[in-house]
Amino acid sequence: MLPMSRLKEAGSPYHHGQLREALLDAAFELLGTQNVNQISLREIARQAGVSHAAPYHYFPDRAQLLGALAEKCNALFYTAQEKAVQAQSSPTERLMALGQAYVHFATAHPNAFSLIFDPEICPPNGSDTSAATSVQANHELLGRVIHDCQAAGYFPGHDSAVVGAALWATVHGLAHLILLGHLPEGVVPDALRTLTATLGEQP
Structure with missing residues (x-):
């Protein structure tokens, strides 16, 4: 095309x-x-x-346009993260790349990022929206990366869902703080490494 x-x-x-x-x-x-x-x-x-x-x-109507636009933004969001993960070889570097890609998309496309998490347009856990497939794909990507880390001996003794929640909350919070000007984007790698160390990352 x-x-x-x-x-x-x-x-x-x-x-x-x-x-x-x-x-x-x-x-x-x-x-x-x-x-x-x-x-x-x-x-x-x-x-x-x-x-x-x-x-x-x-x-x-405008609502249907916004629903389709949310689907497009979610797909672009997922693609950016997937490409970042695929570019790395080790489980922990894939995890770092995933978190950094998440934040970078937010800072590069702040209005698209806001649309993705607008509860009126993309309701949490909504299965009746066109963006739901991409949202689920994002969750599954994080789950696969965490699974690979745990298979390599990282995060011992931690439930994968809890690890995922902690990591997601961290990168999402970092994204918002950076967008608001409270933190520089360069803090992301060290913040993620600190969190994974707290969860029991093994050298």
């Missing part, structure tokens, strides 16, 4: 299926400078270079 910018430049019409993705791309671009409450279907259409009526063929 041609990038949205090339489609505009060539003056080519969107083919079936391309317009929906182009509208979501445009919405994600707008999240770079606006929070989700400021984004309208009309503005998304303008950003995508299509008529004001075009988005309604795919999203009858």
Whole structure:
């Protein structure tokens, strides 16, 4: 599929299926400078270079657009973490990479990060939303990384679910504190290593 910018430049019409993705791309671009409450279907259409009526063929209302946008943001969030994990070989380095990728996505895309955790758009443990699959994939990725660490002898005597909760709470809290300007992003590696040591990391 041609990038949205090339489609505009060539003056080519969107083919079936391309317009929906182009509208979501445009919405994600707008999240770079606006929070989700400021984004309208009309503005998304303008950003995508299509008529004001075009988005309604795919999203009858703003709520459905935001649900699809949340799905896209969750998928991008998961992909960023998965790539970071796959780039490392040892279990603990994969864990470090996962936490750092989590925080980096938050700082690089703060409005998308806020959307992902907006309880009105992405209700916690909601199984009836289009983003639920990506949310579950994120949880499973963390679970696999922790399982690999424990198989290698780390976190002895600790329940994997409790370890996951502690790590998730830590990186999520770090992300918010960094976004608010209370901490520099560079503190993340040392904070994660300190936590894993407390949980019983073995050298």
